[in-house]
Amino acid sequence: MREIKDTKRAEVRIGYDGRVHKRYRGPLARERYENEVMVLKCLEARGCTFVPRLLEAHPDELYIVTTNCGQIASSIGKDKMQQLFKELEQYGVRHDDAFARNITYDGRQGRFCIIDFEFAIDLQTDEGLTLAQAEEQMNQERPTL
Numbered sequence: 001m002r003e004i005k006d007t008k009r010a011e012v013r014i015g016y017d018g019r020v021h022k023r024y025r026g027p028l029a030r031e032r033y034e035n036e037v038m039v040l041k042c043l044e045a046r047g048c049t050f051v052p053r054l055l056e057a058h059p060d061e062l063y064i065v066t067t068n069c070g071q072i073a074s075s076i077g078k079d080k081m082q083q084l085f086k087e088l089e090q091y092g093v094r095h096d097d098a099f100a101r102n103i104t105y106d107g108r109q110g111r112f113c114i115i116d117f118e119f120a121i122d123l124q125t126d127e128g129l130t131l132a133q134a135e136e137q138m139n140q141e142r143p144t145l
Contacts, residue, residue, distance in 0.1 A: 050113040
């Protein structure tokens, strides 16, 4: 497997078969895992084709396998990026980590895609996890001196 990302929050690797393997760790790992699984299932059910498809979910291991959405977009204009995240909202999901690092280009589809739904909200149910909520929860868990 080829390593793509190895941080305090997650380890992401691409298998020889092209599938993406993601392991969650660090603060709120379970909540981030559960949110991403929920959002990816919602987007698939709503017919969104420019996000990864969830292939496997392993809650005991906080581990998922998804389809590959291409390479990280090395350069994307601000207007195009905003347009892409707005298009996602037409499927009832707001990405709360809407930055270029979460945009890929898939040559097979010939289009930009969005990845990494740890922080996203289902607009139809108002369920999800935002960066602000995560920061608030982490601050509550920190001991005060």
